[in-house]
Amino acid sequence: MNAFLCTDNLCRHFGGVMATNRLCIEFEKTGLRSIIGPNGAGKTTFINIITGRIPASSGKVHFQGAEITNKPTHELVKLGICRTFQITSIFNNLTVFENVRIAKQANSGGSLRIFSTKKSLKKVACDTWVILERLGLKDLAGLPAKNMSYGDQRILEVAIALAGDPEILFLDEPTAGMSPAETKHISDLIKGLSKEISIVLVEHDMDMVMRISDKITVLHYGSIIAEGAPEEIRTNQLVREAYLGKDT
Amino acid sequence: MSGSPSMPDSHTSLSPLKLIGLVVLFIALALLPFVWGNRFYISLITEIMIYGLLAMSLDVLLGYTGLLSFMHNAYLGIGAYVVGLFLIHVSPTSLWLACLVGVVFTGLVALPVGWIQVRTGGLAFALLTLAFGMMFYTIVWKWYGLTGGDDGLMGVPSPDIQLFGWSVGNTGNPAHMYLLTLFVVAIALILTRRIISSPFGAVLEAIRENEERAAFVGINVRRYKLFGWMLACVLAGTAGALYILCKGYIGPVTMSAFAGAGVLMMVLLGGLGTLWGPIVGAGIFIYIQDYISTMTEHWEIFLGIVVIFLVLFMPTGFVGLGNFFKRLRKD
Numbered sequence: 001m002n003a004f005l006c007t008d009n010l011c012r013h014f015g016g017v018m019a020t021n022r023l024c025i026e027f028e029k030t031g032l033r034s035i036i037g038p039n040g041a042g043k044t045t046f047i048n049i050i051t052g053r054i055p056a057s058s059g060k061v062h063f064q065g066a067e068i069t070n071k072p073t074h075e076l077v078k079l080g081i082c083r084t085f086q087i088t089s090i091f092n093n094l095t096v097f098e099n100v101r102i103a104k105q106a107n108s109g110g111s112l113r114i115f116s117t118k119k120s121l122k123k124v125a126c127d128t129w130v131i132l133e134r135l136g137l138k139d140l141a142g143l144p145a146k147n148m149s150y151g152d153q154r155i156l157e158v159a160i161a162l163a164g165d166p167e168i169l170f171l172d173e174p175t176a177g178m179s180p181a182e183t184k185h186i187s188d189l190i191k192g193l194s195k196e197i198s199i200v201l202v203e204h205d206m207d208m209v210m211r212i213s214d215k216i217t218v219l220h221y222g223s224i225i226a227e228g229a230p231e232e233i234r235t236n237q238l239v240r241e242a243y244l245g246k247d248t
Numbered sequence: 249m250s251g252s253p254s255m256p257d258s259h260t261s262l263s264p265l266k267l268i269g270l271v272v273l274f275i276a277l278a279l280l281p282f283v284w285g286n287r288f289y290i291s292l293i294t295e296i297m298i299y300g301l302l303a304m305s306l307d308v309l310l311g312y313t314g315l316l317s318f319m320h321n322a323y324l325g326i327g328a329y330v331v332g333l334f335l336i337h338v339s340p341t342s343l344w345l346a347c348l349v350g351v352v353f354t355g356l357v358a359l360p361v362g363w364i365q366v367r368t369g370g371l372a373f374a375l376l377t378l379a380f381g382m383m384f385y386t387i388v389w390k391w392y393g394l395t396g397g398d399d400g401l402m403g404v405p406s407p408d409i410q411l412f413g414w415s416v417g418n419t420g421n422p423a424h425m426y427l428l429t430l431f432v433v434a435i436a437l438i439l440t441r442r443i444i445s446s447p448f449g450a451v452l453e454a455i456r457e458n459e460e461r462a463a464f465v466g467i468n469v470r471r472y473k474l475f476g477w478m479l480a481c482v483l484a485g486t487a488g489a490l491y492i493l494c495k496g497y498i499g500p501v502t503m504s505a506f507a508g509a510g511v512l513m514m515v516l517l518g519g520l521g522t523l524w525g526p527i528v529g530a531g532i533f534i535y536i537q538d539y540i541s542t543m544t545e546h547w548e549i550f551l552g553i554v555v556i557f558l559v560l561f562m563p564t565g566f567v568g569l570g571n572f573f574k575r576l577r578k579d
């Protein structure tokens with residue numbers, strides 16, 4: 001139980017489907033862990049349980065020594081457990097700036113100031129600009145989020161998650177639908193972040209996964225079938241079968 | 249990073265020109281009863297402002313927090329009955345104390361109701377507002393000994409309006425009641441606008457936009473939904489206090505689901521998420537209602553037709569019409 005975040009026999013079933021089957025995974029304080037597996041392997045479900053989107057059927061989640069199983073989402077975020085969504089989830093009618101600012105504000109306080117202006121939260125605004133700058137969204141700051149291109153919306157998704165000052169960040173297929181240039185930008189950013197915080201990446205782009213991951217966990221039918229450094233996973237027979245078996 | 253560009257908000261603050269316009273409008277409205285002695289219309293405008301306040305409070309809930317209440321008039325009713333009962337049974341002259349008791353009581357009723365309601369969202373929330381609203385309606389209707397049941401609460405005294413120890417008027421005088429209402433509604437509008445454009449307002453809007461995402465940036469969604477609900481109900485209770493002072497009477501019909509639908513129409517007619525739009529919507533609604541009811545007693549049918557027409561051709565309400573003209577001017 002000394003790991004930064006770990007799951008202990010985590011299970012979740014949907015009817016008869018074991019989407020998460022007795023998973024014990026440990027995450028370190030920093031570094032980039034990828035979770036891969038064929039469609040329906042249970043990657044998103046696993047993230048959903050840890051981040052409080054759906055309750056576990058059984059099993060436990062520990063974070064920094066304390067149990068956090070099935071805690072409300074907003075409390076987990078306050079602890080530094082943040083995520084992005086596979087299906088883009090942003091504030092459509094707010095501007096790009098407002099999207100990030102609300103995340104920053106929720107994180108740094110001031111939400112109960114009912115008689116001050118939003119401008120009065122200077123630190124929130126400054127931090128928001130820093131994040132927009134870092135993700136290359138500064139020029140789009142005034143655009144309503146719904147009017148962004150799909151790829152830019154995916155980047156905004158990451159920006160919102162980063163605004164929560166995560167200690168561990170779960171990214172559910174962040175680059176799906178991005179252009180090669182955007183993918184490069186985001187994968188460099190993720191790699192850079194993983195020096196400071198713990199990153200958990202779910203991704204189908206194998207080149208990217210092999211290139212940037214420190215460690216890879218492979219799921220199949222809700223269970224771990226392999227875990228190790230990218231080279232080990234590349235040559236693992238079980239993994240090949242899981243992927244090939246699905247194609248044929 | 250202090251030299252960052254101005255904040256790209258979707259809310260812009262009022263331009264000086266608009267501000268001057270609003271001040272002029274307010275002064276004109278305040279002078280109206282002195283130059284125009286028609287008591288009937290002065291009272292009609294007072295009623296429009298009261299319902300405007302109610303519609304605005306519903307806008308806080310629907311337009312900013314994204315929660316639908318079918319019977320927001322229930323909280324106007326509770327406020328009105330309590331103020332009326334206080335004036336009848338406790339003290340016929342303590343205007344401000346009666347209003348305070350009415351508004352606080354409305355809040356005390358709204359709190360547990362809201363606590364239950366915010367555990368849901370969307371349609372379930374809306375249905376719960378209907379269920380609670382009908383419950384309150386039935387209580388008021390059946391509790392004859394206290395509320396006068398079907399006959400309504402009658403004989404509510406008209407207290408003097410005391411300001412810093414001076415009596416500046418009486419609520420029984422239409423012109424005085426008009427001015428009192430104008431000041432209260434103006435203050436409520438300014439305060440609410442302020443609250444809506446605060447960091448707190450930003451939280452409400454985030455919940456309206458995407459409840460799940462709001463939770464995933466660390467917002468305690470239920471708690472803030474409850475705050476939004478309480479704000480809306482306290483404003484509705486304030487409208488209720490003005491209502492009973494203005495009319496001197498209230499019956500259970502004011503708290504019916506039918507009347508609740510009317511308030512919802514005012515908001516939609518005026519335009520969601522603008523605060524002032526629903527006040528205009530209340531004006532249109534009550535004027536039409538009053539105008540048609542002088543010609544036929546089946547005014548609801550004609551009002552229905554007018555509303556259908558407006559919804560079909562002005563789907564974003566009166567505010568949308570303004571934007572339409574703005575676009576025309578630009579082209």
Ligand SMILES: Nc1ncnc2c1ncn2[C@@H]1O[C@H](COP(=O)(O)OP(=O)(O)OP(=O)(O)O)[C@@H](O)[C@H]1O
Nearest residue numbers: 014017019037038039040041042043044045046086
């Ligand atoms: N809400 C749900 N209700 C019923 N079944 C579900 C639900 N969510 C997931 N499942 C099932 O659980 C299994 C795992 O789904 P999950 O979305 O976690 O897979 P995934 O690895 O993220 O797949 P993908 O790569 O397609 O995103 C699938 O069989 C899926 O059909």
Ligand SMILES: [Mg+2]
Nearest residue numbers: 043044045086
């Ligand atoms: Mg998935």
